[in-house]
Amino acid sequence: MEQQAIPSWFPNQIGEKPVALQETVVGCPFLSDNPGSASDTDSRCCYTQQDNNSGTVCVDQGGGLPGAAVQDAVVVITGASSGLGKECARVFHAAGARLVLCGRDAARLQQVVQELTASSAGTQRQTYAPSTVIFDLADTDTVDRAAEEILKCYGQVDVLINNAGISYRGNILDTHLSVQRDVMETNYFGPIALTQALLPSMVRRRSGHIVVISSVQGKIAIPYRSAYAASKHATQAYFDCLRAEIERYGIPVTVISPGYIRTNLSLNAVTGDGSKYGVLDKTTALGWDPRDVAQAVLRAVRQKSKDVVLAGPLPTVAIYLRTLWPALFFKLMSSRDSQGEETER
Numbered sequence: 001m002e003q004q005a006i007p008s009w010f011p012n013q014i015g016e017k018p019v020a021l022q023e024t025v026v027g028c029p030f031l032s033d034n035p036g037s038a039s040d041t042d043s044r045c046c047y048t049q050q051d052n053n054s055g056t057v058c059v060d061q062g063g064g065l066p067g068a069a070v071q072d073a074v075v076v077i078t079g080a081s082s083g084l085g086k087e088c089a090r091v092f093h094a095a096g097a098r099l100v101l102c103g104r105d106a107a108r109l110q111q112v113v114q115e116l117t118a119s120s121a122g123t124q125r126q127t128y129a130p131s132t133v134i135f136d137l138a139d140t141d142t143v144d145r146a147a148e149e150i151l152k153c154y155g156q157v158d159v160l161i162n163n164a165g166i167s168y169r170g171n172i173l174d175t176h177l178s179v180q181r182d183v184m185e186t187n188y189f190g191p192i193a194l195t196q197a198l199l200p201s202m203v204r205r206r207s208g209h210i211v212v213i214s215s216v217q218g219k220i221a222i223p224y225r226s227a228y229a230a231s232k233h234a235t236q237a238y239f240d241c242l243r244a245e246i247e248r249y250g251i252p253v254t255v256i257s258p259g260y261i262r263t264n265l266s267l268n269a270v271t272g273d274g275s276k277y278g279v280l281d282k283t284t285a286l287g288w289d290p291r292d293v294a295q296a297v298l299r300a301v302r303q304k305s306k307d308v309v310l311a312g313p314l315p316t317v318a319i320y321l322r323t324l325w326p327a328l329f330f331k332l333m334s335s336r337d338s339q340g341e342e343t344e345r
């Protein structure tokens with residue numbers, strides 16, 4: 001969110017302790033050299049940290065008991081060939097997880113496997129060579145077969161990280177309905193199909209953990225992102241329902257909503273006619289380091305967090321505004337549009 005869209009009287013730096021969340025906030029992964037350490041996981045506060053150009057606020061609501069084991073756990077990561085998924089593969093591999101890496105491109109996934117295997121040479125912790133399963137999440141008919149293949153790797157899944165996704169840039173007037181559907185297939189129907197295919201085996205074992213990488217845009221909608229924001233809002237709603245339904249089986253659900261991350265997401269985004277956007281947006285280039293976000297994911301799994309928002313102060317304020325003062329939020333979104341910010345969308 002651009003600063004000039006905010007009235008001058010509006011606070012541009014949220015305080016260290018957002019009052020409404022104070023009761024339920026636990027820990028911040030970005031300040032720890034040793035994520036998951038006892039002192040770190042025990043802290044119950046909200047931290048702020050300066051990033052490149054603005055303060056960053058990590059808000060983590062409703063965590064469970066700290067310290068869920070990752071060593072030897074079977075962790076499935078979709079979209080592991082690049083960006084955040086690849087960094088998640090690195091941190092979970094280093095933590096001793098038995099990985100099943102998923103994506104559409106076998107060669108790129110194999111490259112990740114080789115990098116991870118090479119990185120573990122000489123480390124003392126027991127690590128495992130990752131397995132790979134190749135499938136297209138947008139083709140939900142193939143997801144059941146992929147889930148069977150995933151289960152065959154180690155006989156069970158302990159943590160499913162629904163990370164793969166695609167973004168979108170365009171205005172609604174010029175966007176084909178088929179593009180809206182395609183983004184929904186990859187970002188919403190694919191992850192829920194995979195989750196539903198793997199869930200029965202978790203319920204039978206009364207064990208497992210479902211994680212989904214949503215976005216700040218799963219909580220607020222900004223102009224020129226309709227397909228993406230809609231898919232992430234749907235994701236948030238589905239996994240909130242799922243959390244409530246499967247808590248009784250001891251299976252936590254974690255929704256992680258980051259702001260911009262420095263990955264290829266905008267380069268790979270689709271436009272209104274389905275063609276590739278192909279631009280590395282400034283907001284993305286200045287975003288979070290994906291290694292830090294991957295540490296946050298590891299941390300959220302260890303803490304069995306329910307809802308994690310990794311956002312700077314302006315998006316954080318915007319999330320509150322959307323609920324507490326929607327008229328102002330809508331005005332700000334319209335003014336963002338009228339200021340010609342379509343170029344950076």
Ligand SMILES: NC(=O)c1ccc[n+]([C@@H]2O[C@H](COP(=O)([O-])OP(=O)(O)OC[C@H]3O[C@@H](n4cnc5c(N)ncnc54)[C@H](OP(=O)(O)O)[C@@H]3O)[C@@H](O)[C@H]2O)c1
Pocket residue numbers: 078079080081082083084085102103104105108135136137138139163164165166167186213214215216257258259260261262263264265266268284287
């Ligand atoms: N970057 C950001 O600013 C940002 C901010 C908030 C949330 N996120 C979320 O973070 C997640 C990871 O994105 P990223 O930033 O790391 O982007 P990325 O570098 O473009 O990675 C996207 C990954 O998703 C996979 N993927 C895309 N379409 C797929 C499909 N149909 N079937 C299977 N895999 C597919 C890609 O694998 P292949 O192309 O190799 O198949 C790739 O590994 C996404 O859910 C995104 O919405 C990103």
